[in-house]
Amino acid sequence: MRQWVFLSLILGVSVPASRADVVGLLRYDPAQANQPLRMEIYEGSYVPDDDFVSPLIAYDPKLYALGGKNPVRFAFVADWDGAAGNMDELVIVRERTAKKGRLDLTVRVRTKGLDQDTGETLASSKGTDLGFFSGDGRIAAMGPLDIEGDGVDEVVILRAWSDGRQSLEVRRLPPGKKKKMGPPLVSDAQFGTVGLDETVSVFGTQQDGDAAEEVVTLRRSAAGADQLHLYDLPASVGGDAGAPIKVDPSVVAPDGAVNQSIARFFRPGTGEGVIFLRQAPSGTQRVEMFDLAFSGSLGAPVLSDATLDEEGLGMPLFTVFGMAAASGHGSAR
Ligand SMILES: [Ca+2]
């Protein structure tokens, strides 16, 4: 492992073949007024047997709420501190409806055991620094992205503007509690068009071996199929990400299942992949994991799991993500 880190630093590449993510799920209870969110973490079996999300190793039965006055709008994982041998932290973004839709971001230690509260708050945004969930320039999608390849994740933010533009910016996560995130490190004021070209999910990925991660978006157009796009980051503030470098032009499930969200996911020996949360026409949700190959089509899933309610909770999934476990991440992702 140590040699891998050293070699990665020299070569500027950064995918330890050993990284194997655990699976994080957020599900919510629609029967309760504020729809409390439940966080679950599963070991991934990595066996393509239609049941790869197993066994359950940790859960927090009541992590914030999807409804009510301060609903969770975005949830993802990021390595906030980049400490070697460390794990991904949990990033939760809630809307303060009584504060004109202000978005508050919190970084927390992941849930560590069965029926245990999510751990300590490590960092949080300050005031209106992040932005708003509604209005001109509202935040439409957010995800983790490491801009300089140092193993500490930044955040990629897509905003929607009333003139139809979407914009992209990369900012640092807040360094502590109630701290500002600082100005954008890079940005692009014209990154797609709302409605015809809506972005459902966004995250960073390392595809070309240079230090900066690239941007993956799941984009939806009013007329056509969902697409998976890969972009280079803009080079500067006020820059231009340009056209996508690679496109999977149709990421549609054969049974017509809706793509609800995507996130990055590592499985052993293959580097970075993508995990989809999909909902079949019958209403059943499933997770499907693919290699992030951009070969023009996703192909068949490498791993999948459609039995995600084994405990019979009747709680739908809000989102799903891969999480770096206790090792194999650090400064050499
Ligand atoms: Ca960490």
Ligand SMILES: [Ca+2]
């Ligand atoms: Ca970084």
Ligand SMILES: [Ca+2]
């Ligand atoms: Ca790169």
